[in-house]
Amino acid sequence: MSAPYDLETGDAVHPGRPVQVDRYTVGARINHWVTAISLILLAISGLALFHPSLYFLTGLFGGGQMTRTIHPWIGVVLFFSFAGMFLRFWKANLWKSEDGTWMRRIRDVIAGHEEKLPELGKYNAGQKMVFWGMSLLIMVLITSGVVIWQAYFASYTTIEQQRIALLVHALAAVAIICVWIVHVYAAIWVKGTISAMTRGQVTGGWAWRHHRKWFRELVSSRKSGTRGTPAE
Amino acid sequence: MFPPIPNPTTAPVAPKLSDADLVRRSASGSPSQVEFKEPVAKLIDVSKCIGCKACQAACLEWNELHEEIGTFNGTYTNPPDLTPASLTLMRFTEWVNPETDNLEWLIRKDGCMHCADPGCLKACPAPGAIVQYSNGIVDFDHAKCIGCGYCVKGCPFNIPRISQVDHKAYKCTLCSDRVAVGQGPACQKACPTQAIVFGTKTQMKQWAEGRIKDLKSRGYKNAGLYDPPGVGGTHVMYVLQHADKPSIYAGLPDNPRISPIVEAWKGVTKYVGLGVMGFAALAGALHYLVNGANKVSPEDEANAEKLAAEKLSSGGRS
Numbered sequence: 309m310s311a312p313y314d315l316e317t318g319d320a321v322h323p324g325r326p327v328q329v330d331r332y333t334v335g336a337r338i339n340h341w342v343t344a345i346s347l348i349l350l351a352i353s354g355l356a357l358f359h360p361s362l363y364f365l366t367g368l369f370g371g372g373q374m375t376r377t378i379h380p381w382i383g384v385v386l387f388f389s390f391a392g393m394f395l396r397f398w399k400a401n402l403w404k405s406e407d408g409t410w411m412r413r414i415r416d417v418i419a420g421h422e423e424k425l426p427e428l429g430k431y432n433a434g435q436k437m438v439f440w441g442m443s444l445l446i447m448v449l450i451t452s453g454v455v456i457w458q459a460y461f462a463s464y465t466t467i468e469q470q471r472i473a474l475l476v477h478a479l480a481a482v483a484i485i486c487v488w489i490v491h492v493y494a495a496i497w498v499k500g501t502i503s504a505m506t507r508g509q510v511t512g513g514w515a516w517r518h519h520r521k522w523f524r525e526l527v528s529s530r531k532s533g534t535r536g537t538p539a540e
Numbered sequence: 541m542f543p544p545i546p547n548p549t550t551a552p553v554a555p556k557l558s559d560a561d562l563v564r565r566s567a568s569g570s571p572s573q574v575e576f577k578e579p580v581a582k583l584i585d586v587s588k589c590i591g592c593k594a595c596q597a598a599c600l601e602w603n604e605l606h607e608e609i610g611t612f613n614g615t616y617t618n619p620p621d622l623t624p625a626s627l628t629l630m631r632f633t634e635w636v637n638p639e640t641d642n643l644e645w646l647i648r649k650d651g652c653m654h655c656a657d658p659g660c661l662k663a664c665p666a667p668g669a670i671v672q673y674s675n676g677i678v679d680f681d682h683a684k685c686i687g688c689g690y691c692v693k694g695c696p697f698n699i700p701r702i703s704q705v706d707h708k709a710y711k712c713t714l715c716s717d718r719v720a721v722g723q724g725p726a727c728q729k730a731c732p733t734q735a736i737v738f739g740t741k742t743q744m745k746q747w748a749e750g751r752i753k754d755l756k757s758r759g760y761k762n763a764g765l766y767d768p769p770g771v772g773g774t775h776v777m778y779v780l781q782h783a784d785k786p787s788i789y790a791g792l793p794d795n796p797r798i799s800p801i802v803e804a805w806k807g808v809t810k811y812v813g814l815g816v817m818g819f820a821a822l823a824g825a826l827h828y829l830v831n832g833a834n835k836v837s838p839e840d841e842a843n844a845e846k847l848a849a850e851k852l853s854s855g856g857r858s
Contacts, residue, residue, distance in 0.1 A: 326841045327848045343774070357665040357688065359810055360567035372666050372686030373707065418773025418827070420834045457688030458702055472691045475805040482813040486820045493824035500833045513836040523844065527851040 314400035314429040314522065318508075319524050327512025329526065331504040339392045340505055346386035348489060353379040354481050380457045387450045394443055402405045403442065406521075407433035413519040438491045445484040452477040541746055542737045545724045551577035557673055560630060564672035566664030581741040582725060584649050585751055585779040586789065587760070591616065591630055591647040598730030599628045602715065606701035617790075624703035627651055628727055631790035648778070648789040649736070652699045652712035654678045656772030659798040660711075662806050663694025664773040669709075676775035677714045677740065685709050694806075696771060696796035712780070714775065721805040744777060751779045770797035 319334035332340070353375045356365035366375040406426040409434040410417065416424040418436070429437070455473035456466050465473070495501045500514040515523035560575050600607060607627040613620045616632040628651035635644045658678045661670040669684035670691065680691075680700075687707030691700045700709045715725035723729075724738035737747060748765045755763035762781025767773050776794070786792040 321848055323848045325845060327844045338582070341779075343787075357686075359814055360548055360665065360667055363567060363665065372684070376686045376688045376707075418831070420831055420836070422840075456689070457694075458687065459704075460708065462689060462692070462702070467693055467698060468690075468801075471799050471801040471805075474693055475801050475809065478805055478809050478813065482809075482816055485817050489817070489820040489824060493827075497824075497828060497831075500836050511836060511841060512848055513838075513841030516838040516844040516847070517836050524847070527848055 314402075314431070315525060315529065316400055316430065318398070318520075319430070319526055321512070324331075327515075328509050328512075329512055329523065330508060331513045332508045334508065336393075336396055337394065337505055337508055339389060343389040343393055346382050347484075349382050351481075351485055351488070353382070358478060358481070363499060377459070380453060383450060383453050387446060388440065390442065390446050392454060397439060398443075401436045403433075403436065404429060404452050407436060410434075422517055427524070428518065428522070429525075430519055430522040432518070434490070434494065438487055438494075441487045442484065444489075445480050446489065448485065449477060450481040452480065501535060542734055542739075545722075545729075545738065545840060546720065547589075548723055553721040555717075555720035556722065557675070557677075558596070559715060561673045561675065563674045564572060564661055564826065565668050566661045566670040567667040574674050577673070579674075579676040579741040580719060580739065580775060581676065581744040582654075582728060582735045582776045583739075583748055583779065584776065585735045585737070585748075586646065586648055587751070587755055587763070587781050588733045589647045589649065590628075590733055590735070591632065591645075592603050593618075593630050594730040595649055595727035596628055596630060597738060598726040599712075602718070602726035603713075605628065622672060622699065622701055622711075624705075624708075627710060627712040633788065633790045635788050644781070646781075646789050648792060650699075650790065652678065652714070652797075653697050653771070653778065654712075654714055654775035656774065657798065659694035659696050659771070659802060660691035660700055660709075661694070663690040663802055665690055672857040675719070677716045677719065678775075679713050679716050680711060682706075682708045694798065694800055696801050697717065712776075728823045731741065734845065739811055741773075741775065748777065748779050753779060755779070759822070766792070768793070768796050770795050775820070841857060 316336075318330055318336070319328040322330070343421050352365050353360045353369055356369075356375055357363070357379075361371075366372045369375040369378055403450040406428060409426045410428065413425055414423075415431075439499055452473040456470055456477060462470070495505075498518065504510045512523070515526075556577070561577060562571050563574050563576075565571065605627070605746050607619060607623065607625045610619050612618075617630065619626055619629070622629050623825070628649055631650050631729040632646045633646040635646050637644050654676055655678065656676065658670070658672060661672060661678060662668045664686050665688060666686045669681050669686070670678065671681060685708040687702055687709065689702050689709070691709050692698075692702065699834070700711045702709050702820070715723070715727075718725060725736075728736040729736040737744065741746070745765065745767075752763045752765060762780045762782050764780060766778035766783060766786055771773050778786075778789075780786060780789065782788060785794075787794050
């Protein structure tokens with residue numbers, strides 16, 4: 309492994325019992341949680357206007373008028389926050405040959421038979437699909453969202469275009485909430501994952517089990533956690 | 541002459557329209573008990589309109605609205621479009637009849653049509669912000685309106701306007717407050733030629749029949765009533781000289797209906813969307829119950845420690 313495969317800045321190994329592996333920098337974690345909180349607020353405020361049975365959720369934002377006002381602004385925050393994450397993570401999320409193998413053995417993935425899967429880099433195909441799915445859907449949502457942002461942009465498009473934007477926005481929102489459910493469920497199901505986004509670290513065993521290629525590369529590139537000169 | 545609605549008494553009259561008259565309420569279930577009232581209608585006879593704009597003035601006055609002073613745009617249509625203050629607007633069209641080569645001045649009083657199947661109400665996400673009374677009037681409740689503009693997308697006639705001041709939707713109420721006490725709308729009251737008449741929908745259809753017969757006898761062979769079935773009929777109807785071509789009257793839709801995109805968005809998407817999200821969450825929960833957590837084993841940790849120890853020490857670093 310000569311050229312860096314998909315190491316990201318800040319990734320490092322700390323020997324010990326257990327081995328600790330730095331996975332996300334403080335910046336990446338803050339970036340992630342700003343995006344996460346925005347997405348959750350957007351989902352709640354959006355669902356409130358999506359189905360009458362959920363309209364009561366507008367109470368969390370100070371009523372219907374406030375929900376209508378604030379929802380697009382949270383969308384703007386999410387867009388820029390996610391743009392930051394995109395710039396951080398896109399390279400490690402490029403599709404690799406082992407991702408195809410992983411996809412073909414999706415049954416083993418679901419059953420938790422990790423030993424039957426190829427060694428993976430920093431992200432598996434599922435994580436990559438969450439990443440690209442989020443990226444695509446956020447583009448669709450911000451574009452259609454601006455079209456239906458009544459207070460500022462209503463005069464720039466025709467009503468017919470706004471109707472299409474409303475339908476597209478609703479469908480994309482349903483899709484992104486499903487992607488989000490997959491994302492959150494995977495973090496809960498695969499134990500030892502959440503610490504990556506809280507303290508920034510995972511155990512060596514977690515890295516060995518789920519992202520062995522990344523772990524091997526980290527170890528052999530001698531990006532140990534000791535402070536000092538970087539790898540040659 | 542259509543018998544005018546008599547002037548009201550000066551004594552207070554209890555309103556005849558209340559919540560008990562609502563047949564539909566936006567983003568809500570159907571009301572259980574409705575006291576049905578005779579459907580009303582406003583009939584606008586385009587052939588009798590002289591374009592005086594008394595109706596526009598009466599509308600502003602009755603509803604205490606103040607239109608901003610605008611700029612002249614080269615036509616009699618003033619203001620150039622409906623606004624949150626101008627709930628009705630005379631739209632002027634100069635049309636050359638290809639059959640006679642005559643210039644015809646078509647003046648259509650634009651405003652809410654009070655559809656029997658209201659697209660605005662179906663699109664509205666705020667419970668009770670748009671209501672339909674059993675007499676056919678579709679009304680906005682501004683206390684509940686959130687200013688999202690969905691009604692604008694739902695309307696097949698491009699009628700509601702959102703105020704940039706209070707961010708609420710405005711349109712003609714068919715003077716529901718006047719109708720509630722047995723009066724006709726302000727525009728009808730002000731019309732000097734009876735181009736606007738008001739009564740029950742049955743009466744208006746009968747009256748229109750007589751007008752159409754008269755127009756036909758004067759050579760308008762395509763004269764007819766505009767009561768479009770695509771929206772279940774309307775409670776504001778037009779008598780048109782050329783009912784075969786409604787669109788010549790400043791773009792009156794030939795065959796209006798709620799956009800299929802809006803129907804899809806408010807229909808199948810709403811239910812399937814919630815279903816799909818619920819299914820995703822349920823599938824996760826079920827998977828966890830059946831398969832259990834994906835845990836890192838002690839062997840994984842041991843392997844990691846072994847690899848880290850080997851490589852990092854052979855690398856000659858701390």
